[in-house]
Amino acid sequence: MRLHVSSAALIAALALSGCMTTSEGTPPSPVAPAIDAQLWTDLTTLAADDMEGRAPSTPGSERARAYIVSRFEQMGVAAPAMGRLQPFQMTNRRGEVVNGTNILGVIPGTRRGDRYIVVTAHYDHVGVSDGQIHNGADDNASGVSTLLALAADLKRQAPEHSVIFVAFDAEEKGLLGAKHFVEAPPVPLESIALNLNFDMTARAETDGRLWVTGTYQNPTFRPLLEGMAPVGGISLAFGKDTPEDTGANNWVEASDHGAFFRANVPFLYLGVEFHPDYHKPTDDVERVQPAVFQSSTTLAIQSFRALDQGLSR
């Protein structure tokens, strides 16, 4: 069941829920969507029409990049030694030469500062076609917003491993930002204990699951996540990564984590099942249920903590 409400109605409901006091005798509203205001702002900003679908090398992409940079700076997430931006030029399988720019941030770890978890989400999408803007709210304004929410959480309580955040460009052109990153990483690939990739984290209402892909290839991670309690009716599910999972049902190389997989870096991917708005101009914020997105983001943050605390290397 999918609830369609206008963003104006959502904003009004959010404002109300934010202002609500817990005065005696006033039960919490059962319909007010529970979502962190910043998480919703990040999603709606990145998926707005003026981002023009965030295709690489467009004014809309530049605006999205400026917004993500400003969010890192606002939170005090430092740039790594190589700098905040990692520009690249890559040629994809179709022979297309693509110019893109990855965005980086780093938070030092408290226990294993010399080991890195690289948390990633692509900020590009497919732009405009036939006069229609593909806003890519789920794909992947959601994953970037989840990444920013995790960064905020890690600024409140530092991680044990050092964390490098990367918002990748040109994923939709063939994982190009990620491929460049593993060719020119800011730290040696051997020091990366895990790539945790977020791509499509909002629309978990389809099956109530946030899928974890990659434990078939990296089985030591699975026990760290198996006991995770569901959040708001959304639970982790493991799969889309075995030899029996074929075609579009195999997600091992379906997003940027595929570049880490190819480079023999341990990886996990978190994302939701395909839905009818996938890669359609209808992948809009109006189709995102705030409470579902908040639940899957909370689950993603809890998953990060479990991995950070449980990784053996």
Ligand SMILES: [Zn+2]
């Ligand atoms: Zn995507």
